Structures are given as structure tokens and as C-alpha cells.
Amino acid sequence: MSSQPRLHQRGPAAQEFGTVTQLPIALSHDARRYSAQRLNRVLADTQFLYGLYKKYHWGMRGPTAYQLHLLFDKHAQEQLELVDALAERVQMLGGVAVGDLRHAAEITGVPRPPDGIDDVRSMLSRLLDAHERILTDVRDAAARTAELGDDGTQDLLVSQIVRTGEAQVWFLAEHLVDTPEL
Template identity: 35%
Template sequence: MSTQQTVRQRADEVEGSDALRIDADKASQLVDALNTDLASTYVLYHQLKKHHWNVEGAEFRDLHLFLGDAAEEAEAFADELAERAQALGGVPVAGMDALTEQATVEAEDEDVYDIRTSLENDMEMYGDIIESLRDHIELAQNLGDPTTAHMLRENLIEVEEAAHHIEHYLEDDTLVSE
């Protein structure tokens, strides 16, 4: 472990960006929103990975692949959120305690549930994230940051698509007999 003790920027400080011409006050609001989405996305990522690892049953393969892909999409979006927060002069939320504290979603516990319950929990989390993204798109637009709004809007499309797929998986119609 490094013995260097120099703090370059405190986690709760937002400097703004001269290059992007966004002042510190607006940047602070945007970074807070981005960090909330970042934290929620990481909670989603970990829950999707849990379900990816533990899925069983007749539809194992399709669900295993879907959940793996959905987790990869969440991880990629988390990276975009973190990089945008940093570009705006902020510090991306990173510590496990801070992620849990700042997330607007709550992961299920460590137990393994049947896949229907797991997917219902995922869909609930996706719904909460969809609402948050919509609010943060509007915030970014109102603060004069179309780039952040665009990035969030593009991800909203992916998040809504994943939620829609889960909704289909949860339908009663199936070829599997019970």
C-alpha cells in the first residue's frame, strides 16, 4: 500500500469545468445526480451478477445470457457516469459504503431466490432507475448541459429495453410444463 498521503480533491468537492464552461454550482448538482445514478447502477450490476450466477431451471441458458449481458451494460454505463462526473469537476462515488448510501435502490439480501422472485426484484430496481434517469435528464436540460442529458437519455433507452425484456420473462405463457 502506498504511503503517499496527498489528497488531490475531496470526494464532496466539485470544482466545475472551465473547459466545458459549467460553473461549480451547476456542476455540483449534476455530479450529485450522476453519482446517484452511478451508485444505483452499481447496485443493479451486483444484483444482476448474483442472479446470473445463481439462475437454474429449464430457461437457464437464455436467462443466464440475458442477465450476463444486462450486467455488462450496467457496468459500461457506470463507467460513463463516473467519467462524466469527473469531467464536470467532481469525484465519482466509489467506496462500497458510499455506493450503498447514495443509491436510490436497495439490493435484495444474500439469499438465493427462485428466478421469478429474482426477476421481479430486478424489474422493480430497473423501474426505480428509470424514474431517476428521467428526473436527471430534465435536471441536466434545465441546467444547460445537453451532453449529460443526451448520455442519460441514451442509457434510458437501454434500461427501458432491459426492463421490458424482464417483463416478458415474467409472463405466464411458457413452453415449460410444471
């Protein structure tokens, strides 16, 4: 025995990405593999949406900076909670959740924003576009996973991802309505 930590250890992967292990959850291998794959896409998109919210939270400008700074931080926190729920569902299915942001960048369909700071209307529009992309994919995934009998994944997609996304879209879109200034 030694009190010295054994540092710099590397070994073979315990499980390869894209595979699912057999778990006794009354779902076929094919259903679990499909659901894990679709969830990983939503997970990557959600990780990037979280990143967009934080980028815009930090770079907020203009007369509504304080209000949007708080709103974007609230939405980012809600997206972070969804990231965790999605990753845990992939693991429950016997899959491997995409956890490396470089890997998520290869999978996501959310467009990368410019490196600089957008104007507020562009920020809002980019967030709305990302939400719509995710909601479109999630609705399709929910329908397909329901057909496969994966009620747990379908429930997660509808009750958490869709409902959170729709509420966030509503609050964002209201900031793009032209109203008289006070």
C-alpha cells in the same frame, strides 16, 4: 535513487467527494455540482444493478436457467459500460465519482437483495423494480440538468441510461408473461 518501491504511502485527498473543480466547459459551478451529485446517485444505483445481475447470473435455477444466465450476463456487461460512462461524466464535470462500493451502498436507493438465492420470478421482479427506480430518478435528473443547460449530462442520461434501461426492462418483463409451456 533506489529501485525499492516506496510502499504504504498515504496523503491528503487530492479532492474531496462532493466538490467540483473549475473546468472551462461553459457550465456554472452550481450546474456542475448539481449534475455531479445526481450522476453519483445514478452511478451508485447502476453499480448495484450490475451487482444484482451478476448475483442472479451466478445463482440461476430452473428450466430457463441457461437463457437467463446468458441474458443476465449480457445485461450486466451493458450496466458495467454505463457505470464507466457515468463515472467519466462526473469527472468531466470536475467532480469525484463514487468508486468505492461501500460508499455506493450509502448512496444507492436500490434495495439490497437477500443473501440467498431467490426464485426466478423474484429475481426478475427485483431487477424490474431496480430498473424502474433508476429510470424514475434518471428522467427527473435529465429534465433538471436540461434546465441547467448541462446538455452533456442530459444526453448521457437519455441516450444511454434510459434507452439501455428500457430495453433491458422489456426483455426481463417478457419472462414474466404467462404463456403455455411447449
